Amino acid sequence: MRWVSLLLLLALTSAVVAAPSWREEALAAEARLDSARALELFLQMHRAQPDDAFILQKIAQQYSDLVVDQPDLESKKRYARMALEWAERAVQADPTSAINVLSLAVCHGKLATLSDTRSKVRYSRLVREEAERALQLDPNYAWAHHVLGRWHREVAELGSTARFFVRMFYGGLPDASVTEAVTHLERAVALEADNLNHVLELGFASAAAGQPDRARTVWTRGLAMPVRGKHDEAAKQRARDALARLN
Secondary structure, X not given: OHHHHHHHHXXXXXXXXXXXXXXXXXXXXXXXXXXXXXXXXXXXXXHHOOOOHHHHHHHHHHHHHHHHHOOOHHHHHHHHHHHHHHHHHHHHHOOOOHHHHHHHHHHHHHHHHOOOHHHHHHHHHHHHHHHHHHHHHXXXXXHHHHHHHHHHHHHHOOOHHHHHHHHHHHOOOOXXXXXXXXXXXXXXXXXXXXXXXXXXXXXXXXHHOOOHHHHHHHHHHHHOOOOOOOOHHHHHHHHHHHHHHHO
16 A cells, blocks of 8 residues: 555656646746736736745736737726836835836836826836836846837937927926937847847837938848747837838
């Protein structure tokens, strides 16, 4: 009987070892772009480990990624606010993590796209502050360079009339530079050459800098790269539309 019990124990132990952990399963769901399932699993993990900064940030990321899947503006805002709430908790748990700090920038940027002009300006200031803080924590964090580069390009492209009214009614925005946009996005590409988002965004910065030939070359390169992330196809469509206008 003791041998039987031992064999059963070994069999059960082997099954437990072979079974994927919740973390592995959650990351696998995230990799196959199933944000809803990944969120479900990370929330389960959070109940067991409520102070784990990695889990908190991952929950924020899933809520952020799910914004695009929501059917109406109010639902999108609700998910974006949830993402920000979990990102703030991640930073509280580990304020030294560049990933956690940049999550704040991403969430504020997402809320900016869903908000009125006054809120857009306020969120935009926070995007820059948090992206710069993430780079102070990790100067080689490609996504922090990406976010800051995109911020510089989008703000720099605001017309003088728009910037005048933003300054008059909403307190203005920090100075932005297309040159800075190109510099940051070149750095992002150098750090993660296989990430099509960095490549495609460098195309937009190049176009804004008055370099249409380079923009065309960079976009063509990015469009040939495989889709791997939740927002890759949307990024490709933006580039296709821009390339069509350029041609």
